[in-house]
Structures are given as structure tokens and as C-alpha cells.
Amino acid sequence: MTIQQHTQNIKNLEFELLEQKMALIAERAYLQGVQDGQTKYNYEPVLTKEDLQKIFQASSSTINRLVLRKDFPKLTTMSGKYPRDEVFAWISRNSTDFGSNLLKFKRA
Structure with missing residues (x-):
């Protein structure tokens, strides 16, 4: 086999x-x-x-504490409402193990 054939075989494999x-x-x-x-x-x-x-698998008292955090996303025009995509982005930013059921959050 020639060098050109070896070179072509390598290119094909790559x-x-x-x-x-x-x-x-x-x-x-x-x-x-x-x-x-x-x-x-x-x-x-x-x-x-x-x-x-449901998302956090947490009690209502835990959620009440969570939503009081200044960095937690909430709708300013509607009390008790939270933007889904921003909440999941917040989880991602504040999680050390995103993708598992155990979420560990940084302190605000």
C-alpha cells in the first residue's frame, strides 16, 4: 500500500x-x-x-422562604406568580448538581 493510500484511509477513518x-x-x-x-x-x-x-419537591413553608429571596424570579405585576423559564434558569445558575433530584443552592 502506498503512502497516498494510507493517507486516504486515514482521512476516510477521520x-x-x-x-x-x-x-x-x-x-x-x-x-x-x-x-x-x-x-x-x-x-x-x-x-x-x-x-x-412540585418542581422543588418541597413543602409550602420552604417555597414561601424561597420566593422571598431577592434573586428568585417573580412577576412584579401579579402576586404569587413566577415565570417558568426564569425559574428553571435560576435553578440552573444556583445548582451544583443540576440534572439530579438533589438541588443544592448557593446562599443569596
């Missing part, structure tokens, strides 16, 4: 590896989208304290 990596990335993105659809986007765009209790 291309196949790239295709496999791209397929894996697409699969992971799809699975993340499905997971987001089943969790995050299963809720209305505006959350209630009851929704927060």
Missing part, C-alpha cells in the same frame, strides 16, 4: 469518526429536548407556588 461524533451529539441533543419537554415545558409559562412545590 471522516467516519466525525460522522459518529455528530450522530452522538444529535442523539444527546434530542434526548435532552425530550427530557426538557417532559419536565420543564410540561408547566404553564407562569408558575404558581403549587407548581414550585
Whole structure:
């Protein structure tokens, strides 16, 4: 086999590896989208304290303390209402282990 043939074989293998990596990335993105659809986007765009209790799996007194934090997102025009996407973004920003059921928050 010539050097040119070896070089072409290496290029072909690199291309196949790239295709496999791209397929894996697409699969992971799809699975993340499905997971987001089943969790995050299963809720209305505006959350209630009851929704927060389900999301955080916490008691009403814990949720009451949480929503009093200055950095926790809330709608200023409606009492007791919270913007879904901002709440999930807040969780992501304040979580050291996002993706599991155990959320650890930084102190505000």
C-alpha cells in the first residue's frame, strides 16, 4: 500500500469518526429536548407556588422562604406568580448538581 493510500484511509477513518461524533451529539441533543419537554415545558409559562412545590419537591413553608429571596424570579405585576423559564434558569445558575433530584443552592 502506498503512502497516498494510507493517507486516504486515514482521512476516510477521520471522516467516519466525525460522522459518529455528530450522530452522538444529535442523539444527546434530542434526548435532552425530550427530557426538557417532559419536565420543564410540561408547566404553564407562569408558575404558581403549587407548581414550585412540585418542581422543588418541597413543602409550602420552604417555597414561601424561597420566593422571598431577592434573586428568585417573580412577576412584579401579579402576586404569587413566577415565570417558568426564569425559574428553571435560576435553578440552573444556583445548582451544583443540576440534572439530579438533589438541588443544592448557593446562599443569596
